[in-house]
Amino acid sequence: MTVKDRVLTALSTVRDPELDEPVTALGFVASCEVSPGGDAEVHLRLPTYFCAPNFAFLMVADAYDAVSTVDGVQHAVIVLDEHFASDAINDGVAARAGFAQAFAGEAIGELDQLRADFLRKAVLAGTDQVCRPLLKSGLTASDLATLTIDAVPRTAALDRLRRRRADLGLPSGDGDPLLVDPVTGAAVAAEALPLHLRRARTVRTSIEANTGICRGMLRVRYDDKGEGEEEL
Amino acid sequence: MYEKDGEKYFVVDAHIHYWNAAPDNWVPGQEQYAKGWIECFYAYHGLGPEHTRWTLDKYMKYSEQDTMHDLFEVGHVDVAIMQPTYLKEWYKEGFNTTERNAGLAEKYPGKFVLNTRFDPRDGDAGLKELADNVARYGCKGVKLYTAEWKDGSRGWKVSDPEAYRYLERCQELGIKNVHLHKGPTIWPLDKDAFDVADVDHAATDFPALNFIVEHVGLPRIEDFCFMATQEPNVYAGLAVVLGGLMHARPRFFAKVMGELLFWVGEDKMTFGSDYGIWEPQWQVEGLVDWDYPPGEEYDDYPRLGTAGKKKILGLNAAKLYDIPVPAEYQLPADAGTPAARDDAQLVEST
Numbered sequence: 001m002t003v004k005d006r007v008l009t010a011l012s013t014v015r016d017p018e019l020d021e022p023v024t025a026l027g028f029v030a031s032c033e034v035s036p037g038g039d040a041e042v043h044l045r046l047p048t049y050f051c052a053p054n055f056a057f058l059m060v061a062d063a064y065d066a067v068s069t070v071d072g073v074q075h076a077v078i079v080l081d082e083h084f085a086s087d088a089i090n091d092g093v094a095a096r097a098g099f100a101q102a103f104a105g106e107a108i109g110e111l112d113q114l115r116a117d118f119l120r121k122a123v124l125a126g127t128d129q130v131c132r133p134l135l136k137s138g139l140t141a142s143d144l145a146t147l148t149i150d151a152v153p154r155t156a157a158l159d160r161l162r163r164r165r166a167d168l169g170l171p172s173g174d175g176d177p178l179l180v181d182p183v184t185g186a187a188v189a190a191e192a193l194p195l196h197l198r199r200a201r202t203v204r205t206s207i208e209a210n211t212g213i214c215r216g217m218l219r220v221r222y223d224d225k226g227e228g229e230e231e232l
Numbered sequence: 233m234y235e236k237d238g239e240k241y242f243v244v245d246a247h248i249h250y251w252n253a254a255p256d257n258w259v260p261g262q263e264q265y266a267k268g269w270i271e272c273f274y275a276y277h278g279l280g281p282e283h284t285r286w287t288l289d290k291y292m293k294y295s296e297q298d299t300m301h302d303l304f305e306v307g308h309v310d311v312a313i314m315q316p317t318y319l320k321e322w323y324k325e326g327f328n329t330t331e332r333n334a335g336l337a338e339k340y341p342g343k344f345v346l347n348t349r350f351d352p353r354d355g356d357a358g359l360k361e362l363a364d365n366v367a368r369y370g371c372k373g374v375k376l377y378t379a380e381w382k383d384g385s386r387g388w389k390v391s392d393p394e395a396y397r398y399l400e401r402c403q404e405l406g407i408k409n410v411h412l413h414k415g416p417t418i419w420p421l422d423k424d425a426f427d428v429a430d431v432d433h434a435a436t437d438f439p440a441l442n443f444i445v446e447h448v449g450l451p452r453i454e455d456f457c458f459m460a461t462q463e464p465n466v467y468a469g470l471a472v473v474l475g476g477l478m479h480a481r482p483r484f485f486a487k488v489m490g491e492l493l494f495w496v497g498e499d500k501m502t503f504g505s506d507y508g509i510w511e512p513q514w515q516v517e518g519l520v521d522w523d524y525p526p527g528e529e530y531d532d533y534p535r536l537g538t539a540g541k542k543k544i545l546g547l548n549a550a551k552l553y554d555i556p557v558p559a560e561y562q563l564p565a566d567a568g569t570p571a572a573r574d575d576a577q578l579v580e581s582t
Contacts, residue, residue: 049271136528199454201491202457202458210450
């Protein structure tokens with residue numbers, strides 16, 4: 001594996017917090033170069049000039065953290081291209097400043113809460129992904145209320161759901177309930193389950209539709225494929 | 233009007249613009265924002281069918297003739313509701329002001345409904361301007377951008393005390409309909425521009441007003457749905473849902489429609505093309521022809537029949553705006569009441 005491959009692998013752990021997909025798969029990595037001396041330069045791009053700067057900041061900062069720890073990278077530069085807040089974001093991340101400092105006078109507070117809000121949505125969307133096949137296989141909603149994580153066939157969707165729950169500090173062990181409230185982590189009671197699943201489905205629809213729009217707009221803006229971009 | 237398979241549809245396009253985003257209207261020093269904004273719109277434009285796409289030049293400033301042709305000659309629209317967008321920090325005369333819209337609307341009586349806007353940060357002067365606009369143009373609706381920046385303020389909430397003063401004034405002036413842009417936005421730094429919690433409060437406190445949430449809170453459709461389902465006077469404005477998804481992402485479009493039909497219902501959804509982002513013709517025709525794709529993943533969504541399509545395409549908005557609808561376009565007596573408020577349901581929060 002070349003250093004560049006390792007950098008791309010590292011970038012694939014960086015997600016758009018809102019769409020909950022890797023920036024590589026989404027086509028957001030415009031280019032990725034590593035010099036023989038270990039200088040990595042990654043350019044990121046977004047679907048529009050006015051994409052939300054808070055999400056953009058998180059992605060650039062996360063990309064910096066991921067790339068700068070790659071074995072063989074001596075120095076990392078992450079550049080967000082063609083965005084109205086490119087300068088503030090690029091300079092802020094390069095200086096290791098937080099969001100509030102990068103947008104002094106414009107932003108108050110860091111983005112941890114925002115990230116947590118979207119992780120909770122990802123947990124709900126993941127709940128639909130895991131539970132829908134179970135319901136299709138004949139289980140009822142009240143069956144699901146009694147299940148623990150290890151009672152469910154292991155799938156990529158289940159692994160992903162567990163990781164999102166762990167990120168939030170929610171119960172994610174083998175013996176923990178399959179269905180938990182994404183805020184409190186408490187098991188969802190049987191009587192609350194139909195509505196919980198209904199909401200989970202709506203959240204998943206929302207994220208998927210949003211991803212569809214964002215990817216469509218990225219394609220209008222840039223007709224070349226990004227590094228690691230997956231087919232639409 | 234649109235006719236298909238013997239069914240006649242009265243079409244109210246509840247969300248259109250008549251903008252000037254050409255370089256002659258850019259504020260010196262702000263060119264990158266003015267250009268970035270219209271290019272961002274242009275990326276949305278690219279989600280429509282290829283044969284409906286314009287050049288960027290035309291897109292920046294389309295003409296009166298284009299508008300009349302695209303909406304009324306080929307677009308099946310009977311009445312179009314003009315929603316202003318000011319953005320005066322970037323565009324010298326504004327992007328799409330009440331005055332600019334009025335210049336067109338007044339030439340074609342009966343074709344347009346002219347909405348105005350307010351910004352509660354304008355204080356008493358803004359209240360006067362609002363009253364003046366209503367007196368001059370007979371506005372029955374306002375379009376609000378809660379995320380707009382102004383003099384160091386990073387946006388506002390419709391539940392703010394200052395906003396309530398304006399909503400009270402709206403009621404006194406006879407304004408019934410409050411359209412809120414809750415959707416893709418530009419400056420969501422601190423204030424969460426997609427957050428619809430403020431609409432929840434205002435809708436409860438102003439039950440006589442209708443709150444139409446444009447773009448259904450995209451990208452947070454779920455937050456909108458969970459709120460709207462509990463508020464009888466909250467409606468879903470479909471601009472961008474149709475234009476951005478129906479052609480480009482038909483399966484996601486079907487799911488979003490399914491969710492809206494489930495949580496909000498066909499009586500409370502209004503068609504909007506978002507012209508000039510997209511032309512109405514393909515959207516009207518597409519919605520009339522639309523059904524869920526095959527697949528059991530759509531099985532438990534409510535169906536949308538002819539009566540529901542008639543409501544969404546025009547009858548709901550006609551009711552909200554007291555637009556007369558000829559008898560041949562009305563629904564049969566057993567097909568429900570357009571814009572009915574009574575299907576809100578209480579959903580306990582989890």
